[in-house]
Amino acid sequence: MTINYSDDSLALHTDLYQINMAESYWADGIHNRKAVFELYFRKLPFGNGYAIFAGLERMLRYLRDFKFSASDIAYLRDELHFKDDFIDYLKDLRFTGDVYSMIEGELVFGNEPIVRIEAPLVEAQLVETALLNIVNYQTLIATKASRIKNVAGNQTVMEFGTRRAQEMDAAIWGTRAAIIGGFSSTSNVRAGKLFDLPVSGTHAHSLVQAYRSDYEAFHAYARRHKDCVFLVDTYNTLKSGVPSAIQVAKELGDTINFIGIRLDSGDIAFLSKAARKMLDEAGFPEAKIVVSNDLDEYTMLNLKAQGAKVDMWGIGTKIITAYDQPALGAVYKIVSSENDKGEMIDSIKISANAEKVTTPGRKKLYRIIDRENGRAEGDYITMYDEEPQAEERLKMFHPVHTFISKFVTNFEAKNLHTKVVENGKIIYTSPTVKAMKSYAKDNLELLWDEYKRSMNPEEYPVDLSQKCWDNKMGNIERVKEMVEKVSKGIGGF
Numbered sequence: 001m002t003i004n005y006s007d008d009s010l011a012l013h014t015d016l017y018q019i020n021m022a023e024s025y026w027a028d029g030i031h032n033r034k035a036v037f038e039l040y041f042r043k044l045p046f047g048n049g050y051a052i053f054a055g056l057e058r059m060l061r062y063l064r065d066f067k068f069s070a071s072d073i074a075y076l077r078d079e080l081h082f083k084d085d086f087i088d089y090l091k092d093l094r095f096t097g098d099v100y101s102m103i104e105g106e107l108v109f110g111n112e113p114i115v116r117i118e119a120p121l122v123e124a125q126l127v128e129t130a131l132l133n134i135v136n137y138q139t140l141i142a143t144k145a146s147r148i149k150n151v152a153g154n155q156t157v158m159e160f161g162t163r164r165a166q167e168m169d170a171a172i173w174g175t176r177a178a179i180i181g182g183f184s185s186t187s188n189v190r191a192g193k194l195f196d197l198p199v200s201g202t203h204a205h206s207l208v209q210a211y212r213s214d215y216e217a218f219h220a221y222a223r224r225h226k227d228c229v230f231l232v233d234t235y236n237t238l239k240s241g242v243p244s245a246i247q248v249a250k251e252l253g254d255t256i257n258f259i260g261i262r263l264d265s266g267d268i269a270f271l272s273k274a275a276r277k278m279l280d281e282a283g284f285p286e287a288k289i290v291v292s293n294d295l296d297e298y299t300m301l302n303l304k305a306q307g308a309k310v311d312m313w314g315i316g317t318k319i320i321t322a323y324d325q326p327a328l329g330a331v332y333k334i335v336s337s338e339n340d341k342g343e344m345i346d347s348i349k350i351s352a353n354a355e356k357v358t359t360p361g362r363k364k365l366y367r368i369i370d371r372e373n374g375r376a377e378g379d380y381i382t383m384y385d386e387e388p389q390a391e392e393r394l395k396m397f398h399p400v401h402t403f404i405s406k407f408v409t410n411f412e413a414k415n416l417h418t419k420v421v422e423n424g425k426i427i428y429t430s431p432t433v434k435a436m437k438s439y440a441k442d443n444l445e446l447l448w449d450e451y452k453r454s455m456n457p458e459e460y461p462v463d464l465s466q467k468c469w470d471n472k473m474g475n476i477e478r479v480k481e482m483v484e485k486v487s488k489g490i491g492g493f
């Protein structure tokens, strides 16, 4: 049974364990202690050399509106049996912390903090699941879109994925992310309205089938619409579809502003070359050939290698579902929290896998840009009180293989975190999606081509400052000593 609540909120869009932990913090009176959490992923998706961050706008809306509604509260009390005292506490809970984040369209790499949340422990804990849910999906789609756009070059890429998306939210926010990553337009009209995105579209086979013939359908369509793109593969592309499109274009001339044709099945390389020839010979050298049908960066590259005559690409399933890698593994980890004396104490999570050991402490993130060639030398994570720009000669070294190192001089250290929320209030206004898209495009210029190639790219350096590295090692040592004591029965945590 589905029940519609008029006051359904996103505060319950979380894992039960977050609320259980929140109750423990609250019952022990440690819920308002300050905590610092960081959101990051470890491994870049699709084997790509970079990712493009998207998701901030929705995160901000979520944090601004964070509040358990009356029906949320009733559900927690009546169905999940949380106790009245804790329930009373939850009723007035809001997000009151500070948030520092990358802005949308920023290039992002593995193991660097995308977002830092500084808030009362209970609040920072409760928002984890939703923040990850938002960033994991949107960043994945923006990154996939960038890969596809890299293959398309100057050609237009249209997003067609709504019908294949993992439900409605994904279609809406996914297409927004695709545009940040480089797509030109979406077929989703609601997304166009909500986010002020360019909307575009052709027509489906049903139009042709409804009118019974290509000619009748194109003619009918053209009588009501300008900027026509006719779908020519319903019956026979070269014998009926393309000739009918040409006939209608000739008959109605300028009044229909014939943009071109769309191919949606068959051998796209062969059909596009043949259709191109027919269009050119008929006097329509400007007419565009749009193609669609389960395309992604791999098929696009292959079609280009075959000399396919394509001007515009329509991409659905494979962008909106991030088909070849449907999840980005971003995580949200506590890096520092207040003790009973009011001091901030860094904390670490140990793992046998070096990549999974967290980097403790409240940190900042810089992109080190060589002033001479304008390229990014790497990203540099520091403790909060460090100022790399003040250094004349910056030592950058690999955080695991520390012998790999270099010195950088004459650089700009660009702070990649913007304070977007202060005391629970949003203090950042998102730019337009168009501006985010051009920010992403400009940022890609910072990267050497070696990091941008779609296959086996070079690993972009994400390094720790010496102080950050020393702090991490110190924390590892302290945990080791603690574990040793516990194992000998002479101490506790």
Ligand SMILES: Nc1ncnc2c1ncn2[C@@H]1O[C@H](COP(=O)(O)OP(=O)(O)OP(=O)(O)O)[C@@H](O)[C@H]1O
Binding pocket: 264, 265, 266, 267, 268, 269, 270, 292, 293, 294, 295, 299, 302, 303, 306
């Ligand atoms: N010349 C080509 N080289 C490589 N891949 C191609 C070429 N032409 C088409 N493709 C791709 O091959 C796949 C063909 O899929 P499929 O066999 O389902 O299509 P179809 O039978 O032509 O059309 P549909 O079943 O959608 O009517 C699609 O992903 C398409 O993009």
Ligand SMILES: O=P(O)(O)OC[C@H]1O[C@H](OP(=O)(O)OP(=O)(O)O)[C@H](O)[C@@H]1O
Binding pocket: 160, 161, 163, 164, 204, 264, 292, 293, 294, 295, 314, 315, 316, 317, 318
């Ligand atoms: O192929 P995608 O990248 O997902 O792009 C969207 C597809 O949706 C439409 O087809 P439709 O829903 O009629 O299904 P079809 O694939 O059978 O043509 C359109 O003609 C594209 O083929």
Ligand SMILES: O=C(O)c1cccnc1
Binding pocket: 160, 161, 187, 200, 201, 202, 203, 204, 262, 292, 314, 316
């Ligand atoms: O406008 C189109 O051509 C379109 C839109 C959605 C899905 N497939 C095609």
